[in-house]
Amino acid sequence: MDKSRQVIVMYLITHLGLIFFLYPVDIISALSVGHWSAVLLGFMLHIALVAVYTKGLSYGAPQNVVDLFQGVGKAFAFVALLPLAVYFIVVIIITTRAYAEIATVIFLSDTPISTIMLLFLAVSTAISLTGIEAIFRTGMLIAILFFPFLLLVIVLSFQNADWHYMLPLMDRKTASLSFVYHPSFLKSLFAFVGGFLFLGFIPPDVPYRRGKIVKVSFALLPFFLISVYVPLMTFGENTSSRFPFPFIMAVDTVDISWLMFDRVTMFFMISLLCFVILFLSLVMWNTMLLLKRGFPAFRTKSAVLVLAGLVFVVCLLVPSWNTLEKMLWWNTLLRFYAALVIPLLTLAIGMRQRRKGAVRP
Amino acid sequence: MRKCVLRMALFASIVAWTPVLSGCWDIKDINHRSLPIVMGVKQVDRAYKVLLLIPEVSPSEAKAKIVSGSGNTINEILDEINKNMEYKVDLLHLKVIVFERSIAEKGLDQSVESFMRSKDIPNKTFTAISEGALEPLFEKLEASSGSGGTEVYDFFEKNAGWSPEVVQTRIWEVFRSMDSYTRDVVIPIIKPGRTTTIESPGGAVIKNGKMVGDINSEESLLYNLFKGSGTQGKIEVMDHATVKIVSDRLNTTSEMHAGQAVLNSRLHLKVTVVETVGTPTEAQIKKEIDKQLSMRFNGMLRSAQAKEADILGLGQLFRDEMSRADLQHWRSKYYPFMKINFKVHVVIQDEGLLKIDV
Secondary structure, three states, X not given: OOOHHHHHHHHHHHHHHHHHHHHHHHHHHHOOOXXXXXXXXXXXXXXXXXXXXXXXXXXXXXXXXXXXXXXXXXXXXXXXXXXHHHHHHHHHHHHHHHHHHHHHHHOOOOOOHHHHHHHHHHHHHHHHHOOHHHHHHHHHHHHHHHHHHHHHHHHHHHHHOOHHHHOOOOOHHHHOOHHHXXXXXXXXXXXXXXXXXXXXXXXXXOOOOHHHHHHHXXXXXXXXXXXXXXXXXXHOHHHHOOOOOHHHHHHHOOOOOOHHHOOHHHHHHHHHXXXXXXXXXXXXXXXXXXXXXXXXXXXXXXXXXXXXXXXXXXXXXXXXXXXHHHHHHHOHHHHHHHHHHHHHHHXXXXXXXXXXHHHOO | OHXXXXXXXXXHHHHHHHXXXXXXXXXXXXXXXXXXXXXXXXXXXOEEEEEEEEEEXXXXXXXEEEEEEEEOXXXXXXXXXXXXXXXXXXXXXXXXXXXXXXXXXXXXXXXXXXXXXXXXXXXXXXXXEEOOOHHHHXXXXXXXXXXXXXXXXXXXXXXXXXXXXXXXXXXXXXXXXXXXXXXXXXXXXXXXXXXXXXXXXXXXXXXXXXXEEEEEHHHHHHHHHHHOOOOOOOEEEOOOEEEEEEEEEEEEEEEEEOOEEEEEEEEEEEEEEEEEXXXXXXXXXXXXXXXXXXXXXXXXXXXXXXXXXXXXXXXXXXXXXXXXXXXXXXXXXXHHHOEEEEEEEEEXXXXXXXXXXX
16 A cells, blocks of 8 residues: 555654754854755755655565665674664764753743653653554654644745845855865754655655655755745845744744734744654664664664664664764764765665666566 | 463563653753843953853742843853753743844844754844943833843833834844845844833844944834835824825836836825814815825835945845846945835814814
8 A cells, every 4th residue: 555645744743753853953054145045955965865765665576675774784784784773873972862851941931841852752652662554654743733833834924024124145256166165064954864865764654755765855855945045134134044843933923912922932842843743763773673673682672762762862862962963063974974874875886786677577 | 371471471571661752851941941032242352152041930029130141152151041040040030122223233243143053042032222322221110020031022022012113022033034035134123221121212224144234213114114014093293184004005116127116105194183272174184194104114214225234125026136146236226226216095084073174
């Protein structure tokens, strides 16, 4: 059965969860004029990688990445996928810690961070224990519940927008693409990379059609642009570069006299935190799949619990937001491996397999 | 059997964790918090003084009380007040922050920045400047707090007592203007009223967080017009007629001629006649409106240009014609020499329930 719809929904909400918090601040600090070019560049890279990755997978269908890599050789698969597993674990750590911090900064100022992290990890571990199909069904449910609120808040966030702040559209410095080497721009790719790798892990359990995913990817572009341009249009470049969470600040300025919407930021935060919890459970499931195939001795359930416990302990050891930013930066190398090398390898292996398959009758 | 016991134990431990999952922590119930509505900030020499207007609502009556303290920083004072009060002070529902004029003239940067940084003060809190000392204003507010101290808030709130000559400025707008190259801001000035609770004689021109001048109520209307807040309902009194503005629309185009900024601005007004003196013709009324508003506008702009304070945010309109480096000098190099052609186009939508004799 074709489950493209579930995969599309999952793909959208994992990205939305990542876009609105950490992404705008990186883009805004990477360049001062013509932010759209940085967004567009990252986005094109994203689409290209998704296309390459899914193409490789479709050649080797219905196998998943692990099957494909192990088809080449056990040792090769182990060496090639181990960094990916490490990357996933680091992503879980960073995401849990970062979003717990965001929750305390924005609305739970008296709650200890450890409790919030425990909540995130407990829920996502529970979801990932139930298996990949349950994760996708939960994704559908969460999308139906929260997507309307999210869209409402996004529409409302334009309340204080001054379109003049979009200008000038370009200057010489931006046109020279010098921002590409800016650490913040490289960090901003976090939002593009984390979300699509799961596509290689779900077949054959959750089959989907490749073309649809690539097409739906384009629907994400407006959200990337909105996340950067709404704060820019509300505050201007000078002021929005002073905020750690520019989009949240911009949503905070929205004023609606209806008491229920006194602070629309809450609706926004809670929807996005749900998306992020789902993202966490998905990444956790990916990691488990990798570990299970790499070390067959593992028993899945206890391994997930051990992993969650480990992540929790590491999260507790991260003392501050600055450390977290540094971790995000250190992770860049692994991120490039996961984002560039894995899709290209997948394509290469897929093509090789197809050629072999074509020779054999 | 063993498995069953294990499961039961697991279930029990999961249930035991549920209180943690609620996310509530050290929660203080609403009856143990006090929620100030108005905060006043003044500076005496180098020390700050903060006044809080806290509503005390009981089933039988609604009144308010004033709590104050002084210290070196605003947060130190709030902490001190919190320590001495029987409730926890929760600024989550703070609605208006009133600065004393003297502190506005010295500079608001420090205090506005600390309000923006704070996690509990909403950044859409209204700001106001008190013309005289804060204490009489707060005493007046306390004395007339029939509805639990919300008077000042209602004064500014669009769906309550706001009128188009009153400027509405929120804390984030002040913060935005502090770093902006092209945009300054006007904060409404208030004082205790003679018969009403408060009066607003106009607004204070804030440039980079410092008060550099003031504008009157009539000019505040033009400020609101450029800001897009709407001027519906405002009454304009001229020599031969009094009209009420029904709707407004502003068209502006900007050009750059050899380093000289030129702005063409056309205001479309729809008005209805409320009162006439003598028998003016329609053309005469239109001409009078044009003359009155243009004169007022040019006067306001000239004084703002002299202070290099771009309160109307006109620099915004030139963003596509200047590089970022040039924009940085907008206030000093271009704005004071900007030429503006302001024209008013009036449509008399109706003449009330009486005809104008032609």
